[in-house]
Amino acid sequence: MNDFLQFLQSQSGKLVEQTLTHVHLTLLSVALAILAGVPLGILIARKQKLAGMILGFAGILQTIPSIALLGFLIPLLGIGPKPAIFALFLYALLPIIRNTYTGIRGVDATVREAAVAMGMTHGQVLFKAEMPLAMPVILAGIRTAAVINVGVATLAAYIAAGGLGEFIFGGIALNNTNMILAGAIPAALLAILFDFLLSRAQKLSMRHFRWAGAAAVIVFALSAITPAAKGKLLAGFTPEFMGREDGWLGLKRIYHLRIPTVVINDAVMYQALHEEKLDVVSGYSTDGRIRAYNLIILDDDQHIFPPYYAAPVVRKDALERFPELGPALDLLAGRINDSVMTSLNYRVDFLHESPATVASDFLGKQGLLKPQRHGKKGVVRMGSKIFTEQYILCEMYKLLVEGNTELSISSKTGLGGTKICFDALTNDQIDFYPEYTGTGLLVILQQPLTENLRNKDSAYNFVRDQFEQQYGLQWMQPIGFNNAYALMMREAAADQLGIRSITSLTRYLNTQKN
Amino acid sequence: MIEASQLYKAFDGRPAVQGVSFTVPEGGRFMLLGTSGSGKTTTLRMLNRLLDPDNGQVLFHGKDTRSFRPEDLRRQMGYVMQQYGLFPHYTVAENIAIVPKLLRWDTSRIRQRTEALLQKLGLSWEAHAHQYPAQLSGGQQQRVGLARALAADPPVLLMDEPFGALDPVTRARIRQEFNELDEFKSKTVVMVTHDIRDALELGDRIGIMDKGRLIQTGTPEELQQHPANDFVAAFLHGKTDAP
Numbered sequence: 001m002n003d004f005l006q007f008l009q010s011q012s013g014k015l016v017e018q019t020l021t022h023v024h025l026t027l028l029s030v031a032l033a034i035l036a037g038v039p040l041g042i043l044i045a046r047k048q049k050l051a052g053m054i055l056g057f058a059g060i061l062q063t064i065p066s067i068a069l070l071g072f073l074i075p076l077l078g079i080g081p082k083p084a085i086f087a088l089f090l091y092a093l094l095p096i097i098r099n100t101y102t103g104i105r106g107v108d109a110t111v112r113e114a115a116v117a118m119g120m121t122h123g124q125v126l127f128k129a130e131m132p133l134a135m136p137v138i139l140a141g142i143r144t145a146a147v148i149n150v151g152v153a154t155l156a157a158y159i160a161a162g163g164l165g166e167f168i169f170g171g172i173a174l175n176n177t178n179m180i181l182a183g184a185i186p187a188a189l190l191a192i193l194f195d196f197l198l199s200r201a202q203k204l205s206m207r208h209f210r211w212a213g214a215a216a217v218i219v220f221a222l223s224a225i226t227p228a229a230k231g232k233l234l235a236g237f238t239p240e241f242m243g244r245e246d247g248w249l250g251l252k253r254i255y256h257l258r259i260p261t262v263v264i265n266d267a268v269m270y271q272a273l274h275e276e277k278l279d280v281v282s283g284y285s286t287d288g289r290i291r292a293y294n295l296i297i298l299d300d301d302q303h304i305f306p307p308y309y310a311a312p313v314v315r316k317d318a319l320e321r322f323p324e325l326g327p328a329l330d331l332l333a334g335r336i337n338d339s340v341m342t343s344l345n346y347r348v349d350f351l352h353e354s355p356a357t358v359a360s361d362f363l364g365k366q367g368l369l370k371p372q373r374h375g376k377k378g379v380v381r382m383g384s385k386i387f388t389e390q391y392i393l394c395e396m397y398k399l400l401v402e403g404n405t406e407l408s409i410s411s412k413t414g415l416g417g418t419k420i421c422f423d424a425l426t427n428d429q430i431d432f433y434p435e436y437t438g439t440g441l442l443v444i445l446q447q448p449l450t451e452n453l454r455n456k457d458s459a460y461n462f463v464r465d466q467f468e469q470q471y472g473l474q475w476m477q478p479i480g481f482n483n484a485y486a487l488m489m490r491e492a493a494a495d496q497l498g499i500r501s502i503t504s505l506t507r508y509l510n511t512q513k514n
Numbered sequence: 515m516i517e518a519s520q521l522y523k524a525f526d527g528r529p530a531v532q533g534v535s536f537t538v539p540e541g542g543r544f545m546l547l548g549t550s551g552s553g554k555t556t557t558l559r560m561l562n563r564l565l566d567p568d569n570g571q572v573l574f575h576g577k578d579t580r581s582f583r584p585e586d587l588r589r590q591m592g593y594v595m596q597q598y599g600l601f602p603h604y605t606v607a608e609n610i611a612i613v614p615k616l617l618r619w620d621t622s623r624i625r626q627r628t629e630a631l632l633q634k635l636g637l638s639w640e641a642h643a644h645q646y647p648a649q650l651s652g653g654q655q656q657r658v659g660l661a662r663a664l665a666a667d668p669p670v671l672l673m674d675e676p677f678g679a680l681d682p683v684t685r686a687r688i689r690q691e692f693n694e695l696d697e698f699k700s701k702t703v704v705m706v707t708h709d710i711r712d713a714l715e716l717g718d719r720i721g722i723m724d725k726g727r728l729i730q731t732g733t734p735e736e737l738q739q740h741p742a743n744d745f746v747a748a749f750l751h752g753k754t755d756a757p
Binding site for chain 1: 593
């Protein structure tokens with residue numbers, strides 16, 4: 001509890017900003033949905049034939065998964081508040097259209113006839129009789145839409161539109177409960193607040209709406225004052241990167257990097273960089289998209305990103321039982337550098353070749369591909385995490401082991417994340433899987449990063465020694481590439497600005513300010 | 515003042531009103547009397563263009579009603595409904611003020627008129643003006659309905675079963691009060707009813723309708739003494755006087 005209060009205190013500026021952004025996104029999208037939805041509801045209450053079609057269409061919009069919808073919107077509206085508000089607007093439409101329709105259809109026919117018979121025009125019948133009488137039902141729809149949107153607006157953090165989702169998703173990624181609560185509790189309170197205010201509005205009679213409307217405008221105007229620093233360059237970081245010492249915190253502390261940042265989901269981050277919505281992103285240094293989108297990695301000249309060199313981690317008993325296994329695995333040692341790994345990932349992710357083809361092509365060119373021996377001496381159980389790079393590495397190890405020894409490989413690929421792979425290994429469910437030094441250090445050994453451990457070799461030596469002592473596991477020789485966090489830019493933009501390293505990026509930004 | 519000639523109206527190909535003609539002179543009180551489904555309400559609704567006839571025409575002040583803007587026509591014809599049709603979200607005073615407001619009367623004139631009407635109809639400004647319809651009894655609601663129809667002092671009053679939803683005691687009382695109202699005496703009235711007592715007490719001429727046709731028109735005495743056929747005779751003697 002104390003921790004939580006301390007967290008709130010230290011992050012109060014961010015909390016206020018995120019809450020205001022959240023309110024702004026919700027109110028603006030609901031306001032737009034009212035402007036579009038109420039007239040549509042009135043229209044279909046008049047023209048019954050359109051009702052099924054329009055309600056059906058709004059219903060289909062409601063079923064599109066939100067992250068997919070946001071993805072569709074990036075090419076059209078970019079990133080930031082625009083696509084977020086548009087997506088939220090679409091989600092708010094259905095309850096508003098449907099309740100307007102139901103409310104107007106529900107007005108007593110006698111009252112409507114009396115209004116007409118007294119000589120009211122169509123507009124007067126609508127505004128003096130139908131709308132006021134349907135208003136409680138319409139407001140109930142607006143209430144539903146507002147509460148839904150407070151929840152959905154957390155997803156705005158996926159596309160750099162801010163809001164309380166930044167804390168929530170950052171907290172989930174960093175396993176930081178205080179951070180999750182700092183986003184989730186205000187979001188829940190906002191939902192309750194909106195629900196309460198609109199429930200009060202439902203009880204007001206029509207004449208009070210002017211005042212309610214004025215109050216809404218004021219709240220709206222206040223919420224619109226969100227700090228929006230727009231420098232020359234804009235950085236997009238994942239929620240996880242934002243909260244890590246070997247991430248944004250370190251960039252600020254070590255490099256004194258000052259750049260406007262937005263929080264964005266890694267699924268759309270590269271695309272946003274490619275489409276020039278962002279100028280700098282945090283990514284992984286061997287991602288295939290680096291090649292696909294012509295990105296370059298800025299040199300980490302002050303070494304804040306710990307090394308993530310990949311190597312197989314093997315059970316000692318397996319190495320003793322099959323002495324030929326170790327040398328076969330080490331055949332790959334030092335063979336793949338960063339750009340080669342990036343290319344291999346690119347071929348699978350973007351050219352849609354199978355990991356097996358890419359693996360055997362590569363080994364063939366390296367002269368490592370040997371005919372499979374179909375050996376019967378024993379079975380080695382191999383695991384992998386679920387992403388492209390690990391699949392490719394595992395295909396290579398299978399070919400190497402089965403081509404160079406009398407052993408055969410049984411694959412248990414797709415073991416989820418680090419924790420599942422590592423537990424499978426220590427519980428003798430698999431014999432080896434490819435791991436990264438940084439992950440071993442920070443996730444498994446939970447070792448605080450010291451200056452010494454930022455060095456490639458000392459990090460490798462450290463994890464090798466600790467794994468052997470603590471778990472009886474053997475780290476084989478590193479494969480060569482380093483799949484670490486990295487800052488990336490579009491190559492053309494970096495060339496134009498003369499930026500090659502993080503230090504030169506900092507220098508460039510400082511000159512821009514003066 | 516109102517002249518209906520050869521009105522014909524069908525719904526889904528089934529005629530509801532056929533060949534109906536009648537004339538109501540200024541200050542006349544014409545009762546359309548008939549059983550349910552005889553076409554009397556449809557006929558009434560064609561007078562203020564809530565419905566337009568498929569055939570035939572209605573003249574108001576000698577002019578075809580189709581030459582009026584429907585809203586202007588309706589504002590000159592007060593309309594009283596069986597189910598009152600009061601706006602539930604308006605107070606009594608606001609309900610009565612609807613047509614004067616449409617006609618852009620100024621506030622003090624509306625207030626004076628409303629107060630006077632409430633008093634004439636046995637209600638009071640203090641007790642009732644700020645109540646909502648749901649707080650009133652059926653008899654009070656219908657009084658407000660009458661006041662609303664009379665508010666802008668229209669030359670014509672169209673009434674559709676105005677006492678139909680009231681119990682017999684209230685019904686007789688309101689009918690009598692209404693008949694004695696000076697407001698009512700100066701109006702040209704067309705009233706639809708299935709109750710022979712309404713027709714005899716309030717009407718100076720009665721038109722008997724059956725199956726969409728106007729069977730006989732005449733003063734109460736004429737009809738009672740010379741019924742055109744058995745149906746009219748039976749109706750006037752109350753044998754088919756069932757809603």
